[in-house]
Amino acid sequence: MKHYFTIFAHEVRMLLVSPSTYIAGVAFLALMGFMFTGILEQYSTAPQVDSPATVFFKVYFLPVIFMVPLLTMKCLADERRLGTIETLLTTPVTTTEVVLGKYSAAYLLYIAFWASTSGLFYILKRFAGDPRLIDPGPIVGGYLFIAISGLLFISIGVFTSSLSRNQSVAGILCTVILIGIIFGGRYLGSVSWLDRESLAPLKDAVAYAQISQHFQDFTRGVVDTRELLFYLSGTVLALIFSILSVEAKLLHS
Amino acid sequence: MPETPEQPAIEVSHLVKTYAGVTAVNDISFTVPRGEIIGFLGPNGAGKSTTMRILTGYLPATSGKVSICGFRVSDEPDAVKRRIGYMPENNPLPEDMRVSEYLYFRGRLKEVPRRKLGSRIDEVLELCDLKRVRHKIIGKLSKGFRQRVGIAESVLAEPPVIIMDEPTIGLDPHQILIVRDLIASLRGRMTVLISSHILPEIEMTCDRVLIINQGRIVAQGTPAELRREVLGQSAYEIDAAGPMGSLPFVLGSIVPGLSVASEGPPDDLGFRKIKLKTISDEDAGEAILRACLSEGLRVRALSRARPTLEDVFLAATRRSWDAVAEDPKDRGRS
Secondary structure, X not given: XXXXXXXXXXXXXXXXXXXXXXXXXXXXXXXXXXXXXXXHHHHHHOOOOOOHHXXXXXXXXXXXXXXXXXXXXXXXXXXXXXXHHHHHHOOOOOHHHHHHHHHHHHHHHHHHHXXXXXXXXXXXXXXXXXXXXXXXXXXXXXXXXXXXXXXHHHHHHHHHXXXXXXXXXXXXXXXXXXXXXXXXXXXXXHOOHHHOHHHHHHHHHHHHOOHHHHHHHHHOOOOOHHHHHHHHXXXXXXXXXXXXXXXXXXXXX | OOOOOOOOOEEEEEEEEEEOOEEEEEEEEEEEOOOOEEEEEOOOOOOHHHHHHHHHOOOOOOEEEEEEOOEEOOOOHHHHHHOEEEEOOOOOOOOOOEHHHHHHHHHHHOOOOHHHHHHHHHHHHHHOOOHHHOOOEHHHOOHHHHHHHHHHHHHOOOOOEEEEEXXXXXXXXXXXXXXXXXXXXXXXXXXXXXXXXXXHHHXXXXXXXXXXXXXXXXXXXXXXXXXXXXXXXXXXXXXXXXXXXXXXXXXXXXXXXXXXXXEOOOOOXXXXXXXXXXXXXXXXXXXXXXXXXXXXXXXXXXXXXXXXXXXXXXXXXXXXXXXXXXXXXXOOOO
């Protein structure tokens, strides 16, 4: 793991000097700020059941579906397209270090983007003057959910990037998989043919993998280790597949 | 410790590489002693790049044994990767980094100590004449500069073995000269394996040449040895006028094996170009001249044709094509 930090620092640096990072960041903040304003307008007209943070984090999937592919589609696909993967892997670094370094850099940036939305809550606290609007429970739970689910989402992005040398293919594939796991779970949870007795184990599995259910648990303050395990095992699996994919492509190149 | 000065820098024995049923490298064996510059020649698709990639540990071999400085590539890939500087074909570089940043990053990856890295980068920038562009973005550099960034990168960590796949491709003659001097300056300190299509290039810089075709080594040796081995004859050309009738007979009697290969038509002054060839390697120029004069010919010019590496290359690769065509097992592959 000697070279992990070299690659990590290099990747963070490359992300920070790239204009697309700033464009993505501004777009992300504009979108989130716009939604936050909309939520506050609702609260100013009528009292609501949930705290603003719960409603705000409920739309987590929007930035996930657009931001994660943008952040990750370049990382391995571009190395292969340019051929720099060859110079990279002929130095004493392992594929694992390369994949982990790139993964951590993308994750760091993802977290940094989300962390910047804490400014919205600060502004609310500073100017609203109503302590009921700032409920620390859902805010902490929401950010915790973002941080933990981000592990899985970013690793899926890295994995799709390892599959193709074309960034757009990797990006589209990533979007499709993310939509599949976020909305597919929700859809499968509601279909009636899964209610049959014989399909009960499948029903349980679908219920276990409900990302929107996890989100609700987190914002209510329930941190279930089974849910943590779902994200951590998914992340590890996706990263192992990314490493295998990079190595397999070398064998058959 | 397997690394001793007696270990050859590169040792390849019975290397075979097949891709999905196609044999790219077919039973290659060669040894490169330390400090030698060796040229790797071959037509497109001969297996040069594949061999180089196997040497660097980037691709696994199908069978055979490859060692760099005594380390088996298959068993100790890390030890091998610490001892090579590799510049792949087409010299891939990241587009959005500055030259000095890129060299710093590569130096860290190649485990150059942080304290030495700054001065080492200055050294290679100086060596490759890159000082002017050290703060430029690589994606905006011209081809010649990019190529030199690649070379600078490969010598950065002072590895004992440097492998460069077509380092002079796309350079102008002036830049080729710089690169040639650069490679020559590494002689004795580092072992350099370069592949190239530019034959005079190889002839001038390399101590030894390997010619490879269709995955096999068809000739190897110093350029002079190859000329003798592959062409097996020297040729002379004389420009003479006068009675030609008995010339072949006279020439054959004074220099054994000398014969007239072709005779050109006479020009306005009656001079014709006569091509002679001999199988012996000794210089027969004086004897030919004397024979011509004694025959009463007027001689205007006499020259010994020096076969270039190009002729050797063409002859060697053609010979192997013929060999392949004769082999019924391989018929239809070329």
